[in-house]
Amino acid sequence: MESYKFDKIEKKWQKKWRESGLFKVDVKNSANKYYCLMMFPYPSAALHVGHGRNYIIGDVVARYKMMKGSNVLTPMGWDAFGLPAENAALKNGIHPKESTLNNIATMKRQMSSWGVEYDWDKEVASCNLDYYKWTQWMFLKLFEKGLAYRKKAFVNWCPSCNTVLANEQVTDGACERCESEVEQKKLEQWFFKITDYAERLLNDLDKLNEWPEKVKTMQSNWIGRSSGVNIDFPIEGTDKKLTCFTTRVDTIYGCSYMVLSAEHPMIDEIIENSPEKERIKKFVNKIRMESKIERLETSVEKKGIFTGRYVTNLITGEKIPLWIADYVLMEYGTGAVMAVPAHDERDFEFAKKYKLPIKVVIDNPNKHLIQEKMTEAYEDEGVLVNSDQFNGLKNTEAMERIADYMEKENIGRRTIHYRLRDWLISRQRYWGAPIPIIHCQKCGAVPVPEKDLPVVLPSDVEFRPTGESPLKNAESFVMTKCPVCAGSAKREIDTMDTFVDSSWYFLRFISPKQDDAPFNKKDVDSWLPVDQYIGGVEHAILHLLYSRFITKVLFDSKLVGFDEPFKRLFTQGMIVKNGAKMSKSKGNTISPDALIKKYGADTVRLYTLFIGPPEKDAEWSDRGVQGAYRFLKRVWTLLDILSKAPSSVKEKGAELETLRKMHQTIKKVTEDIDGNFHFNTAISAVMELVNLIYKVLSEKGADSYSKGTLREVLNNVCLLLGPFVPHIAEEIRQSLGEKESIFRSKWPEFREDMQRADTVVLPVQINGKLKGRVEVKCGLSPEEIKKRVLNDDKVKSYLVNKEIRKWIIIANKLINIVIPTQTTS
RNA sequence: GGGCGAAUGGCGGAACUGGCAGACGCAAAGGACUUAAAAUCCUUCGGUUGAAUAAACUGUGAGGGUUCGAUUCCCUCUUCGCCCACCA
Numbered sequence: 016m017e018s019y020k021f022d023k024i025e026k027k028w029q030k031k032w033r034e035s036g037l038f039k040v041d042v043k044n045s046a047n048k049y050y051c052l053m054m055f056p057y058p059s060a061a062l063h064v065g066h067g068r069n070y071i072i073g074d075v076v077a078r079y080k081m082m083k084g085s086n087v088l089t090p091m092g093w094d095a096f097g098l099p100a101e102n103a104a105l106k107n108g109i110h111p112k113e114s115t116l117n118n119i120a121t122m123k124r125q126m127s128s129w130g131v132e133y134d135w136d137k138e139v140a141s142c143n144l145d146y147y148k149w150t151q152w153m154f155l156k157l158f159e160k161g162l163a164y165r166k167k168a169f170v171n172w173c174p175s176c177n178t179v180l181a182n183e184q185v186t187d188g189a190c191e192r193c194e195s196e197v198e199q200k201k202l203e204q205w206f207f208k209i210t211d212y213a214e215r216l217l218n219d220l221d222k223l224n225e226w227p228e229k230v231k232t233m234q235s236n237w238i239g240r241s242s243g244v245n246i247d248f249p250i251e252g253t254d255k256k257l258t259c260f261t262t263r264v265d266t267i268y269g270c271s272y273m274v275l276s277a278e279h280p281m282i283d284e285i286i287e288n289s290p291e292k293e294r295i296k297k298f299v300n301k302i303r304m305e306s307k308i309e310r311l312e313t314s315v316e317k318k319g320i321f322t323g324r325y326v327t328n329l330i331t332g333e334k335i336p337l338w339i340a341d342y343v344l345m346e347y348g349t350g351a352v353m354a355v356p357a358h359d360e361r362d363f364e365f366a367k368k369y370k371l372p373i374k375v376v377i378d379n380p381n382k383h384l385i386q387e388k389m390t391e392a393y394e395d396e397g398v399l400v401n402s403d404q405f406n407g408l409k410n411t412e413a414m415e416r417i418a419d420y421m422e423k424e425n426i427g428r429r430t431i432h433y434r435l436r437d438w439l440i441s442r443q444r445y446w447g448a449p450i451p452i453i454h455c456q457k458c459g460a461v462p463v464p465e466k467d468l469p470v471v472l473p474s475d476v477e478f479r480p481t482g483e484s485p486l487k488n489a490e491s492f493v494m495t496k497c498p499v500c501a502g503s504a505k506r507e508i509d510t511m512d513t514f515v516d517s518s519w520y521f522l523r524f525i526s527p528k529q530d531d532a533p534f535n536k537k538d539v540d541s542w543l544p545v546d547q548y549i550g551g552v553e554h555a556i557l558h559l560l561y562s563r564f565i566t567k568v569l570f571d572s573k574l575v576g577f578d579e580p581f582k583r584l585f586t587q588g589m590i591v592k593n594g595a596k597m598s599k600s601k602g603n604t605i606s607p608d609a610l611i612k613k614y615g616a617d618t619v620r621l622y623t624l625f626i627g628p629p630e631k632d633a634e635w636s637d638r639g640v641q642g643a644y645r646f647l648k649r650v651w652t653l654l655d656i657l658s659k660a661p662s663s664v665k666e667k668g669a670e671l672e673t674l675r676k677m678h679q680t681i682k683k684v685t686e687d688i689d690g691n692f693h694f695n696t697a698i699s700a701v702m703e704l705v706n707l708i709y710k711v712l713s714e715k716g717a718d719s720y721s722k723g724t725l726r727e728v729l730n731n732v733c734l735l736l737g738p739f740v741p742h743i744a745e746e747i748r749q750s751l752g753e754k755e756s757i758f759r760s761k762w763p764e765f766r767e768d769m770q771r772a773d774t775v776v777l778p779v780q781i782n783g784k785l786k787g788r789v790e791v792k793c794g795l796s797p798e799e800i801k802k803r804v805l806n807d808d809k810v811k812s813y814l815v816n817k818e819i820r821k822w823i824i825i826a827n828k829l830i831n832i833v834i835p836t837q838t839t840s
Numbered sequence: 841g842g843g844c845g846a847a848u849g850g851c852g853g854a855a856c857u858g859g860c861a862g863a864c865g866c867a868a869a870g871g872a873c874u875u876a877a878a879a880u881c882c883u884u885c886g887g888u889u890g891a892a893u894a895a896a897c898u899g900u901g902a903g904g905g906u907u908c909g910a911u912u913c914c915c916u917c918u919u920c921g922c923c924c925a926c927c928a
Contacts, residue, residue, distance in 0.1 A: 239924090262927090343926080355928090622865095636866070643865085686856090777860090780859085828860090
């Protein structure tokens, strides 16, 4: 028997799978369909083993489902637009298109070397004309529905990347990508009105019962629904009013001042006649200039200034001072806050600093609050005091009663606020899909007619970032005719956020070559939603929320017949090395290429899957790879052992035991994969089975198994290992004389009757502590078991002169005898 | 500050619904084979006491509780991770 030559074997089978079209799918036939999708990657220079985990997991699922009889579609594509390619181009002068295509070729080669296969006929790349044409088409659909709009807005500006960032791309006031401090800039920008869908995006999370709770919670927090009351406060001496949003209307009697955000649009008007006008203006401007990073720093003391004006708290009739402060956000609520220092930490701190009144209106039921002695705000539940007619009510009840009263008196209205804000999609960058809009002096912003799509991204552009889109200087691109009045006009020069590209790609895979529509509706409706989506948890909010949004928009336009794109979601953990995420900058990446060369793809796959539960982060160990290699060699050697096995055996005990173990293993592996992809325990179960064979051979001799039995076991081992280590499994099975590919064969069925032994060893506990074991026949009655246990010498020795209080007998599991405990008196 | 999750040998991790803690793998130690090494095969491997492969005790971050029985459920605390964060 030849030794395990993984290199030869792996090349051979990779070729066979491709030639036989194992992964090719005809979308017209959707019977038994299973759409298994990996998040398509950004084409970066080279993959490391951390990336590999993602594709390997997907490949295992796809191959397993094939064996289970599904018609499995697994396509792959490229999220090919984006900043890194452009930044790299600035450094080394290679055009983003060229470097992107190179990277794609490298990654495809790496994927193949892992034995990870896809239906490559369906490959898409978001930077290709025939793809981004339809991204632009999506924009037009949203524009038609009034869901794409332009407005001048304070935007997050990264001075290093020279572009605007979405809120989602700003972390701790810094650019997610380059970690530069983000500035605020007021610019004319395109937005998608995702806030229109806030309620549905939130409510429909309930439909996603096969998504991880964690991801749903993150989305739910991000959408951030809070219900409260909008309350009007007339401005003293004018006919204007300010409206503020509160979730704690029960504290309205404790409202002792009001605060505006520095960005509040009415500030100029309010301070117009103030003698302190200039001083206030200066203060406001200073706050506006402050970066997000400074303003988010909670440890920094809050700053504010009195406007000189008062507003009326209509429920009490009190005049309260109107302030401007840096701790109020314009983006949330109305940009105006009613301050209740006694019951809000921030207001408390502010009131103490500026000596504003603090009035207790919710008393702590456990410890009476004394205003003068308070050192911090009391934010918990309690009973209303100092609140006129509402005194004595529980604050939760008071919320409803006061809201009712306000609505009746027309002082305020119940309302719901979301933290979610509209999606800013403009990017002042070159390497993206141009926004299909034409600006005409006469007609304004006019959409490019569908028949004129795509708006082609010019290739010969100086794309050095200047703060404006590089497309600005591409005259032949910019200058155009207005589609409405035919007058001369200019094209929009911004490109779209790449998250737009990736929010619909799962549809394009179904009809990647369709040239008169983004996708074929009938086929898409028969293949979607995606049955299994797999990707990193870092996309829990952005990509997954945007994709859900776009799907809902398409659903409302009757362009697709489903309103959630991903039925089941699996988020895999990262592979870390020396405790840190693998990254080029940290220099701790492990390239799969060298490992594959040394041990083969199957070993790398096996180790990657064995390293731990796939949803968790895992620490990479080069040593551990050895163990996987060792195991595969042990399996391979079984072929040799088989060739020397006798044709029959007299003593069948070992065979029976092994067959029993085999059926237990089939059950375990099936359940582990079906459950939550616990490949690590599935693999260890197969290892146990293989270990048992070796143990029997060493203890009972080389002729313990007949050829037939050993062949059957080995065949099943191959079937069970097929999804994990497909090459070696195919090769061994072929050596066993099987003609058909594993992935066109049936997943083994376990036989319930084969799993059980006739006898079982029961642990015997006394007062919950293990004291012995007895072997009994299965299905013995409790009385018979008791008899048997009381006959056991060891157990007996513990029961001398003891009264048995109680027997606990768990069938086929355990026996516990309860006796009086010794008390030392 | 809020939300979610985690904590088990030297290490990665296992334990179904409350029922034999440490499966499986790595590392380590010993043995077989070999002139030798590698590879392979076999054995041992939580801790303490013990000559012991006898036996006992102890043991799943800490403390308490429920239970015949707790890694698992409840309460308090500690540490770590992730997400969100001046969100009214």
